[in-house]
Amino acid sequence: MIKNEYNIIGVMSGTSLDGIDLALITFNFKSIWTFKINVSETITYNEEWTNKLKNLVKHSKEELNDLDNEYTLHLAKVISNFINQNNIKKIDAICSHGHTALHKPEDGLTYQIGNLPILSTKINQTIICDFRVQDVAKGGQGAPLVPIGDKLLFSDYNYCVNLGGFANVSTEIEGKRIAFDICPVNIVLNKYVSKLGFAYDDKGNLAKTGKINNDLLNELNKLQFYRETYPKSLGLEWVNDIMFPIINSCNLSIEDILRTYIEHIAIQTSSVLNKKENASVLITGGGVFNSFLLSRIKFLSKNRIQIPSKEIIEYKEALIFGFLGVLKLREENNCLASVTGAKKDHSSGVIFQL
Structure with a gap:
């Protein structure tokens, strides 16, 4: 048609x-x-x-x-x-x-x-x-599928990042659109904050009260997935089998888990974005409303982070x-x-x- x-x-x-x-x-x-x-x-x-x-x-x-x-x-x-x-x-x-x-x-x-x-x-x-x-x-x-839309509808940006259940990114490299999952985001954060009776961590305020556990942070950052080349994607099965056991083995407070995991997301996301300097980055998805997470990504990134209208974010x-x-x-x-x-x-x- x-x-x-x-x-x-x-x-x-x-x-x-x-x-x-x-x-x-x-x-x-x-x-x-x-x-x-x-x-x-x-x-x-x-x-x-x-x-x-x-x-x-x-x-x-x-x-x-x-x-x-x-x-x-x-x-x-x-x-x-x-x-x-x-x-x-x-x-x-x-x-x-x-x-x-x-x-x-x-x-x-x-x-x-x-x-x-x-x-x-x-x-x-x-x-x-x-x-x-x-x-x-x-x-x-079979994922991610959003990059064709990034290419044809949001071509003004060097990077398009979505912070949802998982973080994913798309960009152009040598004239080709590439994209991949970066790391789990809300699928992890929401699981742990739910133990305190909340659906999500409003603006990241709970995470902000916690402390980074460097042992856990290092374990997460060493995961094999982060060393693999694209194309690559993540699913809930991987989080259940690989990530949750590592986090649970540390016996930390929920606040410390949230704070450590926020840092993990920010490190993994910024390490991808920092491969291009002074690039324009469009960030969307529910994770944008976690202002503490966004502040950590901005702090670690060398790029121009841009947040669109609430309608496009959501x-x-x-x-x-x-x-x-x-x-x-x-x-x-x-x-x-x-x-x-x-x-x-x-x-x-x-x-x-x-």
Whole structure:
């Protein structure tokens, strides 16, 4: 479907379990791509869904299939409510990431729940989803997928960094877009602050009261993942198997864990950014609201850190998954081999039409 304007609903659920992000976006193409976010909303998960999604990696394949169906129906209800409440009449497609249940690209496996065909029939709209599976089948990491949007929608910046469940970065090196996961962020911070009864550490105020434990910091910084070259990506399984046991073995206070881990994120992120001096860096994602974390990244970085509007901070991933869907409709490449390590660039995703 080749045309110059598309009205798209982008839908994203990330590993930090903040909720389901929805954004109605108008994309225009006139030699370059531009966009406008018309309306956006985050639907938070209730306690039941939070617990289900938090423990996805523990389920059998059969249990995951049941949850996939249940989550797809939940997603259909959330999207339908968004359409009805905002009286949205003109929709070219709904582009949904789903929610990652398993991500082991080294084993040829990635599984996002919420991408079943019933999503299209329940909402009565064209759905574009399941963006990762095809890339993994082509030998890629299936992640990150946002860099094509960074390249075509945010080309003014040398680096685009997202601080979500994981930190990831994309940039141009020798004329090629490359991207990779840097380290876990909110998936770790939120786990430990939840032990104190909080969903997140507001502005990093709790972390600020703690002390850095150098033994733990050194152990984290020595992890093999940080010495590997891109393309590379992280999943919850890696955090559960590798990172949490290291942190838990230190028997530290929650405040000291948070403070040490903030420093770890800042060190890993700035070490990536400092490979270019005086570069412009766009930082988005929920981690931006952790002002203490941001201050540590700025302190250790040699670059010009720029924070966009609150709307882009919160909805950039929903925006870009909407854009991936637009490229898929046009059968244009939305997945870059230079980013994921796949055999070739390709147009990824599945289209469910009525």
